Amino acid sequence: MKAAVVTAFDTPPRYQDAPAPTPAEGEVVVDVVAAGLHPRVRSQAGGSHYTSTDELPLVPGIDGVGRDPQGALRYFVLHDTTQGAMAEQTVIDPRRSVVLPDGVDPVAVAAAMNPAMSSWVALRQRIAFEPGRSVLVLGATGNAGRMAVQVAKLLGAGRVVAAGRDPERLDALPALGADAVVSLAGTPDDVAARLAEAAADVDVVVDYVWGPAAAAAMVAIVTARPDRGKPLTWVEIGSMGAARPRSRRRRCVRHGSSSSAAVRGPSARARSSRSSARSPT
Numbered sequence: 001m002k003a004a005v006v007t008a009f010d011t012p013p014r015y016q017d018a019p020a021p022t023p024a025e026g027e028v029v030v031d032v033v034a035a036g037l038h039p040r041v042r043s044q045a046g047g048s049h050y051t052s053t054d055e056l057p058l059v060p061g062i063d064g065v066g067r068d069p070q071g072a073l074r075y076f077v078l079h080d081t082t083q084g085a086m087a088e089q090t091v092i093d094p095r096r097s098v099v100l101p102d103g104v105d106p107v108a109v110a111a112a113m114n115p116a117m118s119s120w121v122a123l124r125q126r127i128a129f130e131p132g133r134s135v136l137v138l139g140a141t142g143n144a145g146r147m148a149v150q151v152a153k154l155l156g157a158g159r160v161v162a163a164g165r166d167p168e169r170l171d172a173l174p175a176l177g178a179d180a181v182v183s184l185a186g187t188p189d190d191v192a193a194r195l196a197e198a199a200a201d202v203d204v205v206v207d208y209v210w211g212p213a214a215a216a217a218m219v220a221i222v223t224a225r226p227d228r229g230k231p232l233t234w235v236e237i238g239s240m241g242a243a244r245p246r247s248r249r250r251r252c253v254r255h256g257s258s259s260s261a262a263v264r265g266p267s268a269r270a271r272s273s274r275s276s277a278r279s280p281t
Contacts, residue, residue, distance in 0.1 A: 003087030006058040009047030013086070018059060021083050021091040030066030030074065030092055034110035035085035037061075044084070051080050061085025063114060065106035066092065073100040075109050115144035119151045119206055122235045129204065131156025136199040137178075138217055139208030141169035144237070146176060148206050153177035161199045163217075184209075188216055196224035204233045 003018035023029050043049035045060040061084030063077045076085075076097035083090055100109060119137075123129040135152040139145045141164030152160050153176075162178035164170050170181050182194045195217050199205075202221070207214050214236075222232060 001088040003059045004061075006045050006060060007056055009045075009054075009056075013045055013060060018057075018087060021087075021089055023091045026093065027091045028068055028094055029089055030068050030076065032085055032087060032090055033065045033067060033073065034107045035061045035064035036110045036114050038114045040114065041084075041086075055082050058082045059084040059087050059090075061087070061090070064090075064110045065100065066090065068094075073104070073106055074098060075100055075113060111143075112147065115142075116147040116151065118144050118237050119148035120155075122206060122237060123151065123155055123204075126235060127204065127233050129155060132158040133203040134159040134161070134201065136161045136163060136195075136202045136205045136221070137208070138163050138184075138205055138214060140164040140173060140178070140181075141166035142208055145206075145208045146173065148208070149173055149176050149178050152206070159202075161202060163195065163199070184213065192216060192220035195220045200224035201226060201230070202232070203230075204235065206235050206237065208237055210236055 001018060001020050002015060004013035005016050005018055006013045021029055040049065040062060041060050044052065044062065045058070047054060059082060061078070063075070064085035065073055065075050066085075066089075068074055074092070074094075074097040076090075076092040078085060078090065078092065079096070081091075100106065135157045137145050137148045137152065137160065140149055140162035145162070145164060146169065149160055149162050159179045160177055161180045161182060162170065162173040163182040163184050164173075165184045167183065167185070170183060173181050180198045182191075182198045184191055199221055205217075205221070207217075209217070218234065222228075225232070
C-alpha cells in the first residue's frame with residue numbers, strides 16, 4: 001500500500017510503499033478516507049512530541065475517518081503507533097472510534113475533531129466549567145480558537161470574548177458566538193489596554209497562545225480585575241512557548257491540541273486572585 005512515510009526526522013514524509021497493516025485481536029483494518037493534519041501530527045512526524053520513541057520508519061497520523069469492512073464510516077483515534085493514519089489503510093480499535101451518520105462530510109470531520117475536542121475536553125474535563133461563566137479565548141482566530149468560541153457558547157457560557165490577530169477572522173467571530181472581540185495586533189501596551197477593558201472580569205481563559213504574549217495578557221487581566229479575590233481559571237492548550245515562573249497563587253494543568261486540517265485518503269488551569277504573571281493543542 002501507499003503511505004506518507006517518515007524515514008528521518010529532519011526530512012519531510014515521502015509518499016511511498018509501506019507494509020500493509022496487520023490487525024491484532026479485536027482490531028480492524030480500515031480504508032482511510034481522510035486523516036487529520038494538525039500540530040500534534042507535525043510534532044509526531046518531526047520526532048519532537050513527548051510520546052516519540054524515535055522508532056523509524058514511521059507513518060504519521062493519530063486520527064481520521066476510515067471505512068470499515070462492513071462499509072461504515074468511522075471517526076477513529078489511534079493508539080501511539082508507527083502505523084498512523086496517513087496511509088491507504090490503518091488498524092483501529094473499534095472501541096476508540098465512532099460510526100458517522102449518513103451524509104456527514106468525512107474530510108470535515110477529520111479536520112475538525114482534534115481542534116474542536118481541545119476546548120471541549122478542556123472545559124468539560126479539565127475544569128469544572130459551569131453555564132453562565134464568562135470566557136476569554138486567547139488565539140481565537142486559529143482553527144481551534146474559532147471552534148473554542150462556539151464550544152464555549154454551546155456549553156452555556158454567558159459571555160465569550162474572542163482575542164486574535166487576523167482582522168478578517170476576528171470580524172467573523174461575532175457570528176460564531178463571540179460577544180466581544182479584541183485585536184492582539186499592535187504594541188504591547190495597546191493590546192494590554194484592550195484586554196483589560198474587554199476581559200478583566202472573565203472567569204476562564206482558554207489560551208492557544210502562551211509564551212510572552214499570554215504572560216502579558218495575564219498581567220493585563222488580573223491587574224484590571226475589579227475584584228482581585230475573584231478566581232481566574234487559565235486553561236493552557238498546546239505546546240509550551242516559554243519558561244513558567246513559579247507562583248503560589250496559581251495551579252496550571254497542561255492540555256494539548258491545536259489547529260488542524262485534513263488530508264484526503266485514496267485536534268492549564270491557572271487560578272489567580274492578585275497581580276502576577278506566568279508565562280504554552
